[in-house]
């Protein structure tokens with residue numbers, strides 16, 4: 236009986252998660268589409284609910300916050316409730332701006348991790364199997380991991396004017412939905428940075444593949460590269476998924492560093508909302524909510540991918556078969 | 557006799573790791589359809605000898621020829637295509653099903669189409685009695701089944717010579733028989749086999765010749781009956797006596 240109830244609870248929880256997550260993503264996608272199409276439904280950063288709703292919640296929040304003033308604990312409790320109610324109004328007004336900014340965060344992290352992965356795989360292979368390339372990969376990885384990401388971004392943005400100039404001259408940059416030059420520089424920086432970290436993760440999982448399998452591949456007549464490609468990497472990349480997910484989650488949050496080179500992503504936008512309204516806390520809490528949605532979605536998606544590509548009989552996802 | 561008459565000729569083979577001479581002047585030949593069994597204590601260089609034949613290990617001195625061709629002059633991948641190898645710990649590709657394990661070589665080395673490689677893999681799995689496990693993954697197979705997939709994987713390349721490096725020593729006793737059964741069938745079909753094994757029942761019945769290796773030297777070799785009943789060297793006799801005590805004589809497992 237209790238097992239049955241547990242299952243029902245789990246179902247309810249899952250249903251609720253999907254409903255909330257689905258609603259948030261539906262709204263996000265609407266905001267993005269609306270903004271790409273130049274604001275066909277409402278202005279690109281204009282809220283769907285009227286200004287009066289925000290004003291109403293804010294005054295309701297202020298009223299609630301005033302309840303019990305002077306009584307210890309009670310006052311604090313009502314302050315919190317009042318703040319939360321006011322926050323709803325704040326979110327309704329400024330959420331759209333952050334939603335547009337969130338698109339850039341998504342673009343930054345998705346492109347950077349994927350291109351970073353493409354760079355990381357040969358780096359990791361070189362690190363494990365290379366003769367000379369081993370040292371090249373080692374120096375690259377340690378140099379990048381040993382220096383701050385902000386410094387790397389600054390160096391690319393301010394220290395390499397030819398790069399900015401080159402990107403600016405590529406046709407289409409900054410037009411329509413193609414991100415502007417600063418975004419591309421941020422992507423280049425993140426690719427460089429993330430590839431070094433990913434290479435280390437993948438190196439670990441390459442080393443965890445039993446070397447006997449590579450020997451067997453070579454004994455069949457595959458050359459070393461073929462053995463790495465068809466035997467080692469397919470396994471190593473699977474084993475790397477959990478740590479790779481970590482890297483993705485880090486990058487979602489670290490992408491806020493792009494603020495330093497003027498990329499209008501979530502954090503930049505929150506900062507400017509804060510300085511406009513002086514409600515810095517509200518602005519940052521709202522920004523944190525956006526990061527949370529992205530991070531939770533990324534981890535959930537990657538756990539699905541992990542289960543999807545799991546090798547039958549190997550690992551926890553399929554234990555006992 | 558010219559070396560061209562033999563399928564495999566090993567002449568004065570020398571191999572060292574650092575200062576340690578692991579193989580010290582090995583000489584022997586194998587003809588087509590021979591089943592050569594190689595025995596010897598741990599560390600005597602049996603695996604190393606096998607790995608020199610398909611150049612998984614480079615050697616410093618002597619020559620090895622396959623079908624009259626110096627293996628050092630051959631393209632290494634071509635050599636390995638012609639020489640199948642079966643390992644003690646199976647070394648199956650963990651992410652591939654039994655069928656895909658066998659099909660990988662035909663597909664990626666021989667360049668066959670996916671369908672052809674698959675058909676070939678199914679044929680080989682059938683040959684080792686595993687047609688019904690074609691879609692199982694290594695982690696889902698028993699040790700004996702894994703090793704039979706390992707044999708099928710080597711056979712799918714149409715090798716001229718099969719190398720077996722203690723194919724049954726990682727197996728539970730009750731699983732050894734199924735692997736030896738497959739090996740015996742292969743021998744009956746005329747496959748040329750160089751086997752490191754301490755399964756004396758198999759050696760006695762199937763081997764055309766048994767070699768005893770110790771400290772990197774071939775102490776003695778001869779046909780099984782002679783070696784078992786009338787070993788010429790004290791060391792051989794001692795080793796065989798110990799094996800017999802351990803494995804319960806020449807009885808069939």
Ligand SMILES: Nc1ncnc2c1ncn2[C@@H]1O[C@H](COP(=O)(O)OP(=O)(O)OP(=O)(O)O)[C@@H](O)[C@H]1O
Nearest residue numbers: 573574576578596597598599600601602603604605
């Ligand atoms: N890669 C290596 N590097 C250094 N020494 C090695 C290496 N491989 C083997 N040896 C040494 O070479 C000698 C022969 O090893 P080999 O594996 O050929 O013996 P074996 O007869 O197969 O033994 P076993 O019955 O234990 O498998 C041993 O002394 C071993 O320590």
Ligand SMILES: [Mg+2]
Nearest residue numbers: 602603604721
């Ligand atoms: Mg050995």
